Every structure is written in structure tokens, then in C-alpha cells.
Amino acid sequence: MPETRKSQTSTDEYSARHLQVLEGLEAVRKRPGMYIGSTDSRGVMHCLWEIIDNAVDEALGGHCSAIAVVLGEDGSVTVRDDGRGIPTDIEPRTGLSGVEVVFTKLHAGGKFGGGSYAASGGLHGVGASVVNALAARLDVEVDRAGKTYAMSFRRGEPGTFDDSAGAGPDSPFTPFESGSELRVVGKAKRGTTGSRVRYWTDPQIFLKTAELSWTELTDRARQTAFLVPGLSIQCRDERRVKGTPGEDGPVEERFENAAGISEFVEFLAPDQPVTDVWRLQGSDTFTETVPQLDARGHMVSTEMERECVVDIALRWGTGYDTRTEAFVNIIHTHKGGTHVAGFEQALLKVFRKQLEVNARRLKVGGDKVDKDDVLAGLTAVVTVRLAEPQFEGQTKEVLGTSAVRGIVAGVVERELTSLLTSTKRDTKTQASQLLEKVVAEMKSRISARQHKETQRRKNALESSSLPAKLYDCRSTDVERTELFIVEGDSAMGTAKAARLSDFQALLPIRGKILNVQKATVGDMLKNAECAALIQVIGAGSGRSFDLDLVRYGKVIIMTDADVDGAHIRTLLLTLFFRYMRPLVEAGRVYAAVPPLHRIEVINAGSKKNELLYTYNEAEMRTTMKTLERRGRKIKMPPQRYKGLGEMDADQLAETTMDPRHRTLRRVTLADAEAAERVFDLLMGNEVAPRKDFIVDSAHSLDSERIDA
Structure with a gap:
């Protein structure tokens, strides 16, 4: 049960002092989603970003070089910085200290007039x-002027x-x-400034499942x-949350970078480079009308001249x-805005102009x-x-300042044109390769559009266009059909007899397919196994992949339960992740x-023996011990399958293919960025x-898991 807030409901304890402080913040508590x-x-997480971003704003102004974030074992969050410290003097209009104004008044701070922060989050x-x-x-807590408040x-x-x-x-x-008190709790070393904020989120507001x-x-x-660049950020987790790096004890990570967004692009880029990381930089001014308070406290529309600084790092x-x-x-604008619109608009304009100039050569x-x-x-x-x-x-997910679009577009157009027309040998070579890549993408898109209809599900008269080794199903209901990718021809014979041919199709692959994480698109398309898979699934690949054209409702990878089978499965998943991600x-x-x-x-008399299947060593040992305790006789030794081909058709159907009895593992993609890094690490x-x-x-x- 939520606790009763007597101090705000009782007329004996609810004073004008409480009303003054809480009238604005109560709106936040009633409608937290707005904020x-x-x-x-x-x-x-958004609450944490708000506090961290205040510290980062100090760093943007050149006043802060280190930030520390601690997720405490007691459920608290602490953010420390060595900035100037929140102002502690009295704000004249409210009569409150700067600290209280910042933490109790909506739309109050040092980022409105432009004097304290030229650019802030x-x-x-x-x-x-x-x-x-x-x-x-x-x-x-605030360290300022030799004191700790x-x-x-x-x-x-x-x-x-x-x-x-x-x-x-x-x-x-x-x-x-009657009045607030900003306490002095200690002395700060000479020249030491900064702020420390520690808070516990309110269980009355947030869901029980909400966690950092x-x-x-x-x-x-x-x-x-x-x-x-130059800002040090240290993170520490003391919570010992299961499934996180800190479950066995406190864990720390520290981040500092001098190279800036050029290195950020290198960190984010998933593929091999066509160009170096190019920097497009520039600035321009614009005028906007904003309401401002005059000396009498009235809102007056005022023309303000603003400067917009553009810094872009990009790489193809x-x-x-x-x-x-x-x-x-x-501030990360996840959903874009006018700056992204201007960037993309200028890219298209520059490339169309350059391709027009080089149309004959390309x-x-x-x-x-x-x-x-x-x-x-x-x-x-x-x-x-x-x-x-x-x-x-x-x-703050979308930027709305309209003038930024034109400024970004102008900087990109000027700087990118200079790079694409450069006479420097390296830059000129990269520009030529980039233009060729863009033309190849254009031709691929046009070709895919022209042949889109031919990629639709083939009927019986057209089935000859599919690979000869495909054993297709009879049903045309995509929701119901399944494609089994089977390891090797030996397992294929058993799978043919075990399948339900009405809705289960089979495609055998020979051994280990190409590792597409290392290969180019051309090498992938030349590979017979990869090409056959793309053709059978029928929805194209890469940017032209169309989920609506997939010929089967489920694609099931069926490999042997050994190391080689796991490797083949990994190679196939790499192909799907890289070229058929949807x-x-x-x-x-x-x-x-x-x-x-x-x-x-073994059953007594003429009763047929009972067959039990297990899926790992531990399960097998447990099952055998259970049977022995019950006094059941077991034919020794238990059979260890070396591959799918060793099973009878009935056994394969019952254990692996029949929807009524089988177990399938669905491959999910909860975090594309993390998956990208893992694929690049393990397969790159x-x-x-x-x-x-x-x-x-x-x-x-576990050494016992190694199948050797």
C-alpha cells in the first residue's frame, strides 16, 4: 500500500510554505509521462540522464573534467562532478538559494539567458x-567558495x-x-568545486519492474x-544484480577519449571501409524571435542572433x-530532426550533382x-x-529549430563537394570508389524493383527455376509452411521420409557455407550454397530484402548435435543476420x-521396449539414475547419436520434425547493436x-561440453 502523505493532506500540517514549493512539482508527479x-x-534511465547531462553541460562550458556515477547497493544513484558547483547564493525574485531553485522550481536554471551556458543539453x-x-x-551537496553546502x-x-x-x-x-535552510556541513579544499547528487527513485511513481x-x-x-573530448566518465555498479557484470561484486568502467567523433564513427562502423573518416565542419548564424523577461518582469518578443556550429564525422x-x-x-536525438533532415538533403543533392558530372565514366x-x-x-x-x-x-528526441536544417545542409554541401572533387591522390581514389558504390547501389535497387514479381512464390509450373536439390512442400499457405535447412546429404534421406510433405520443405547444404562476415557481397552471391538459400527463401537479400515475399512461415536450421553442427548453424545465422535480418x-x-x-x-514379456530421448549429458545421467531407482532395466550402453543420419525416419520425425512433439529454439534479436559486435568479434x-x-x-x- 502506498504511504499516506499526511504532511500534504492534513490542514494542521499543510502550510503555505508547502503549497509554494509543491504546486509545480505535484503536476510532475501526477503526469510523469509528460516529462x-x-x-x-x-x-x-531518463531521470539518470537528466542529472548526468547537467554535469556534462559544465564540461561543455569547459568547467568540468570528471564525472562519476555510482549505482549504490542500497538502491540509490549518485552523480558527482568537479564543475563550478550549483549556485548557493540567494536568487532575488524567489528569495531561495540557487540550490533550492534548481531542485524545486520548474523552468528555472542557468540555461535560459545564454550567459551561463552557450550550448547545453x-x-x-x-x-x-x-x-x-x-x-x-x-x-x-555542493563544494563552493571553500565550503560544502x-x-x-x-x-x-x-x-x-x-x-x-x-x-x-x-x-x-x-x-x-517557515523557511528553508541550505546547511554548511563542512569545509572544501581551496580551489575545489563541484556537485554531488544522490537520489532514490519513488516506488509510488515507477513500476516494480523498472530498473537501471x-x-x-x-x-x-x-x-x-x-x-x-577530454571528459572522464567513471561508472560503478555496486548492486550485485544477477545477470550483469557486477553480480559477483562491484564493477567499474572508465571512459575518456581525445579523438572525438572521428573515433566514434570507427567504433560504430560494422563493415570494411571504402573511405576514411571524413570530417565536415562549419558554422553559421541565424536569427530567431524569442520571448524574454524585461526589467519590469514582462515577456517581450526579442530578436536574437544565434550561432550554430556543425561538426559531422562520416565514413562509407x-x-x-x-x-x-x-x-x-x-543530447542524443534518437528520432532525428531538422539537423538530420538537412544532412540527408545535402548528401542527396551533392551526389546527384557529382554523378551528373561523371555520368559517362560511371x-x-x-x-x-x-x-x-x-x-x-x-x-x-x-x-x-x-x-x-x-x-x-x-x-528531447527530435530537434525542431527550423534554421538548423539550412545551416547543416550548407556545411555538408560545401565540405563534401570539396572532398569529392579533391585532387589529393588518396582522397580522389576514395571519392571515385564511393561514387562507383553509389551507382552500383542504384542499379541494384532498380534491378530488384524490375524483378520483384519474379521473386514471388513459384507455382508448380515454375518450380524448375528453383534449385534441383530443394524438396518443396505442396502447401502455398505461407503462415503454415516450414523450410528445413538440413546438414548434409546423409541426413537428407532420413529427413525426406520423416517430413510432412504437405507443409515441410527440405534444402540440403553441403558442409560449412561461406563465412559472410568476412566476405564481400560479390563473394557471397557467387557462393552456391548462399545463392541457393537466397533463391529458395525468395525475398532477395540486403537492402532489397522484402519480408512479404518470403516463401515460408518458418526457416528451421537442422544440424547435427555436435561442434561441427553448431559451427554450421552459426555460419547460417551469420548469413541471415547480415543479409536477411528482417x-x-x-x-x-x-x-x-x-x-x-x-x-x-526393457519391458517384461512381449510388451514393446520404451524409448526415451535426452538432449545433453546431464539429462541423460539424471534419467538413467531415475530409471535405476524405479527398478527399470536399461539396454546398455545408451545410444549416442553422432548425427541426424543415424536416426530412423520415425525417430527423427518424433524428436525433431513433428510439430506435435519437437522442440524448436527461436532465434531472436533483442539488441541489434550488441549482436553486431558479437558477430564482428566471433566471425569477423x-x-x-x-x-x-x-x-x-x-x-x-565446462570441459565436458567439448565434443571431442
Whole structure:
């Protein structure tokens, strides 16, 4: 049961002092989604970003060099910085200290007038106060002018906690009545400044399942370190949460980067480079009309001249995926906005102009390049810095300042044209390769469109166009049909007899297919096994892949239950992940689970012996012990299947293929970015990181799992 907030409901204790402080923050508590998006884990993380971003704003202004974030064992979150410290003097209009204004007043802070922060992430002046309103308890300490100041809040209300039994959100709380007190709790070393914020999220507001993600925190810290060169961010997790790196004890990671967004692009890029990382930089000014308070406290429309600084790092690779990360004053605008629109608009304009100039050499013909052709294989980080940008909502996911579009477009057009027309040998070679790649993408798109109809499901008269080794099913109902990719011809014979031919199709593959993580698109298409798979699935590959054209409802990888089978399965999954990812994202790729052992239980008399199947060594041993305790006789030794071909058709159908009895593992893609890194680590060209991974992970491998 939520606790009753007597101090706000009782007329004896509810004073004008409480009304003044809480009237604004109560709106936040009633409608938290307006300010933080949701009350699940995303909302909890958004609160953390608000506090971290305030510290990062100090770093952007050149006043902060180190930030530390601690996820405490007691459920608290602490963010420390060595910035200037939150102002502690009295704000004249409210008569409150700067600390109290920042944490209790909506739309109050140092980011409105432009004097304190030329460019910042916190813009609406509600971040710290919103976190305070949604926190069961928040403590703030400030080092400034040789003193350490402190103040505490309970659900946005200032007061004091009795921490004699230990600090926590449930400690006895006494609200301030007549006036607030910013306490001096110690001395700070000369020249030492900074702020420390520690808070506990409020269980009355957030869902029970809401929790802070260590992975998201470290990803954001790494990203911020790239965006603010020279800033050190240290993260520490003391919670011992199961399934996280810190489950066995506190874990720390520290991020600092001097190269900036150029190295960020290299970190994000998943493929081999066609060009180096190019930097497009520039700035311009624009004028906007904003309301400002005059000396009498009236809102007056004022013409303001703003400067917008554009810094973009981009690189084209051999792949076809596009990765564009956009930032405004280090705030990640996940859904883009005017800066991304200007960037893409200028890219298309520049490439159309360059292809028109080089049309004869590149054999462009009469076709026009499209935006997707230009973006294929592009990894880019787009950053803009400006004072008081307009965002759509407090969550700051979309930039709305219209003038930024034209400024970004102008910088990109000027700088990119200079690179594509450069006379420097290396740059000229890269530009030529890039233009050829864009033309190839254009021709591939046009070809895919022209032949789209031929990729639809073939009827009986057209089946000869499919690979001869495909044993297709009779049904044309895509929702019901299944394609089994079978390892080897030996298993194929058994699978043919075991399948339900009405809706189960079979495609054998010979041995280990090409590792497409290392190969080029051309090599992949030349590989017979890869080409046959793409042809049978019938939906194309890469950017032209169309999920609606897939010929089967399920694609099931059926390999032997040994190391080679696992390797073949991994190679096939690499192909699906790299060139048919929508199929994996839709949850239509599965792995069959064939048994490893067959235990034959001897029955007395003429009764037929009973067959039991187990799927690993531990299960086999447990089953045999259970049977022995029951006094059942077992035919020894139990059969160990070396491959699918050793099974009878009835056994294969019963254990692995018949929907009524089989077990399938669905292949999911919860985190595309993490999956990309894993595939690149385990299947990519770089051997050294893979060797390090194997060495570091060797101690955690159970030697009995090695099938040798």
C-alpha cells in the first residue's frame, strides 16, 4: 500500500510554505509521462540522464573534467562532478538559494539567458526538479567558495532527514516550515568545486519492474566521452544484480577519449571501409524571435542572433546498412530532426550533382540516384551546438529549430563537394570508389524493383527455376509452411521420409557455407550454397530484402548435435543476420533441437521396449539414475547419436520434425547493436580480439561440453 502523505493532506500540517514549493512539482508527479516519457525502466534511465547531462553541460562550458556515477547497493544513484558547483547564493525574485531553485522550481536554471551556458543539453530548466519530484529522497551537496553546502528533499519537498539509523528514503523526515535552510556541513579544499547528487527513485511513481540498466549507462557514458573530448566518465555498479557484470561484486568502467567523433564513427562502423573518416565542419548564424523577461518582469518578443556550429564525422563502408547518430549539444536525438533532415538533403543533392558530372565514366544512364543509394554503407555522427534549441517534448528526441536544417545542409554541401572533387591522390581514389558504390547501389535497387514479381512464390509450373536439390512442400499457405535447412546429404534421406510433405520443405547444404562476415557481397552471391538459400527463401537479400515475399512461415536450421553442427548453424545465422535480418527480427528463424542420446527401457514379456530421448549429458545421467531407482532395466550402453543420419525416419520425425512433439529454439534479436559486435568479434576479420575473448573466457567453459 502506498504511504499516506499526511504532511500534504492534513490542514494542521499543510502550510503555505508547502503549497509554494509543491504546486509545480505535484503536476510532475501526477503526469510523469509528460516529462520522462514513461514510468518503466526507460523513465528511470531518463531521470539518470537528466542529472548526468547537467554535469556534462559544465564540461561543455569547459568547467568540468570528471564525472562519476555510482549505482549504490542500497538502491540509490549518485552523480558527482568537479564543475563550478550549483549556485548557493540567494536568487532575488524567489528569495531561495540557487540550490533550492534548481531542485524545486520548474523552468528555472542557468540555461535560459545564454550567459551561463552557450550550448547545453538541459534546456527547459525542468530536469533536476523533475528528478527531485519523482524521487523518494534526494540529497545534494555542493563544494563552493571553500565550503560544502547540503540540502535534502522528500518527493520534492525540502527538509531534514534523521539518518541516525542509516541514510535512506524511509528515514524520519521533517519538512521546513517557515523557511528553508541550505546547511554548511563542512569545509572544501581551496580551489575545489563541484556537485554531488544522490537520489532514490519513488516506488509510488515507477513500476516494480523498472530498473537501471548497466549496459545502457556504460553505452551512454562511452558515447558522451566521444562527444566531449577530454571528459572522464567513471561508472560503478555496486548492486550485485544477477545477470550483469557486477553480480559477483562491484564493477567499474572508465571512459575518456581525445579523438572525438572521428573515433566514434570507427567504433560504430560494422563493415570494411571504402573511405576514411571524413570530417565536415562549419558554422553559421541565424536569427530567431524569442520571448524574454524585461526589467519590469514582462515577456517581450526579442530578436536574437544565434550561432550554430556543425561538426559531422562520416565514413562509407562495403556493407549496405546505414547508421546515423545525431546529437544536439551532446543530447542524443534518437528520432532525428531538422539537423538530420538537412544532412540527408545535402548528401542527396551533392551526389546527384557529382554523378551528373561523371555520368559517362560511371555509366549512370538515365536513372536518378535515390537517398537510400547514397546512405547504403554510411556510418555518420551528426552533431550541432547552439543555444536554446527547440525540442519536441522534454524527452528531447527530435530537434525542431527550423534554421538548423539550412545551416547543416550548407556545411555538408560545401565540405563534401570539396572532398569529392579533391585532387589529393588518396582522397580522389576514395571519392571515385564511393561514387562507383553509389551507382552500383542504384542499379541494384532498380534491378530488384524490375524483378520483384519474379521473386514471388513459384507455382508448380515454375518450380524448375528453383534449385534441383530443394524438396518443396505442396502447401502455398505461407503462415503454415516450414523450410528445413538440413546438414548434409546423409541426413537428407532420413529427413525426406520423416517430413510432412504437405507443409515441410527440405534444402540440403553441403558442409560449412561461406563465412559472410568476412566476405564481400560479390563473394557471397557467387557462393552456391548462399545463392541457393537466397533463391529458395525468395525475398532477395540486403537492402532489397522484402519480408512479404518470403516463401515460408518458418526457416528451421537442422544440424547435427555436435561442434561441427553448431559451427554450421552459426555460419547460417551469420548469413541471415547480415543479409536477411528482417527475417530474424520477425522471429521466423529457428534452430531444431535433435536429441543426443536414446535410452531403451526393457519391458517384461512381449510388451514393446520404451524409448526415451535426452538432449545433453546431464539429462541423460539424471534419467538413467531415475530409471535405476524405479527398478527399470536399461539396454546398455545408451545410444549416442553422432548425427541426424543415424536416426530412423520415425525417430527423427518424433524428436525433431513433428510439430506435435519437437522442440524448436527461436532465434531472436533483442539488441541489434550488441549482436553486431558479437558477430564482428566471433566471425569477423580481426583475429586478435577473438583470441583475447577465447583466452579470457576459457576459465568459464565446462570441459565436458567439448565434443571431442
